[in-house]
Amino acid sequence: MAKEIWQNIGEGFVQAYYQQFDDTDRSSLGMLYSDCACLTWEGQPFHGREAISGKLVSLPFKRIKHVITEQDCQPTIDSCILIMVFGQLQADDDPPMGFHQVFMLKSTPNGSWACTNDVFRLGIHNIPV
Amino acid sequence: MAKEIWQNIGEGFVQAYYQQFDDTDRSSLGMLYSDCACLTWEGQPFHGREAISGKLVSLPFKRIKHVITEQDCQPTIDSCILIMVFGQLQADDDPPMGFHQVFMLKSTPNGSWACTNDVFRLGIHNIPV
Numbered sequence: 263m264a265k266e267i268w269q270n271i272g273e274g275f276v277q278a279y280y281q282q283f284d285d286t287d288r289s290s291l292g293m294l295y296s297d298c299a300c301l302t303w304e305g306q307p308f309h310g311r312e313a314i315s316g317k318l319v320s321l322p323f324k325r326i327k328h329v330i331t332e333q334d335c336q337p338t339i340d341s342c343i344l345i346m347v348f349g350q351l352q353a354d355d356d357p358p359m360g361f362h363q364v365f366m367l368k369s370t371p372n373g374s375w376a377c378t379n380d381v382f383r384l385g386i387h388n389i390p391v
Numbered sequence: 392m393a394k395e396i397w398q399n400i401g402e403g404f405v406q407a408y409y410q411q412f413d414d415t416d417r418s419s420l421g422m423l424y425s426d427c428a429c430l431t432w433e434g435q436p437f438h439g440r441e442a443i444s445g446k447l448v449s450l451p452f453k454r455i456k457h458v459i460t461e462q463d464c465q466p467t468i469d470s471c472i473l474i475m476v477f478g479q480l481q482a483d484d485d486p487p488m489g490f491h492q493v494f495m496l497k498s499t500p501n502g503s504w505a506c507t508n509d510v511f512r513l514g515i516h517n518i519p520v
Contacts, residue, residue, distance in 0.1 A: 334431045334510045340469035346493050346510040354510050364475050381463045381475040386427045
């Protein structure tokens with residue numbers, strides 16, 4: 263079955279995002295966000311492209327590698343695309359850790375897509391019920 | 392600092408959702424969704440309140456308990472509320488498992504909030520990078 267267009271766009275964004283995160287200068291990640299985007303990074307809020315870019319650039323590691331294990335995309339009622347990503351990351355020589363991240367994408371007037379919402383958490387919770 | 396109104400609404404929804412899930416008849420969960428809501432449950436898509444309600448009712452356990460460890464809320468550009476939940480669940484006598492779930496809420500004409508998007512995944516991935 264052919265993939266829905268929103269699924270192709272969502273998966274393309276995810277691929278571009280983590281590739282840019284891992285392989286190139288993190289300062290260019292800001293270009294993927296809309297002007298007024300929101301990021302919540304481990305519970306800490308950042309508003310606007312500049313603040314988000316500053317946070318991502320300041321993360322305290324030199325090398326990082328993300329591996330995606332699952333990604334779910336959905337269209338929203340307001341023509342956005344919601345993406346939930348589940349994966350593992352390894353920063354410098356630390357042990358691999360699980361993470362999950364949610365993105366919302368909105369189309370821009372020039373026809374491209376920008377991230378308006380981003381929520382990131384490390385998967386370090388393991389509290390028995 | 393006082394919480395933002397979208398944070399109160401998001402946290403109220405999360406509390407009501409899992410309480411209803413754990414303590415009462417799961418068939419009433421459908422009432423929390425909008426008519427055209429999307430659910431992706433472990434990668435499987437369900438469209439519309441009826442299909443979503445049917446899926447939730449059909450889940451193969453008698454007892455379940457959710458414990459929330461983290462929840463992050465954000466407002467969206469279209470006046471929705473995005474919520475990412477991280478927690479643990481125990482179904483019947485199975486061992487506790489991590490899960491994560493994303494909800495998007497939209498206000499309805501009568502002033503209440505309905506879930507338009509829901510993505511659920513069990514946290515059973517532990518693949519080394």
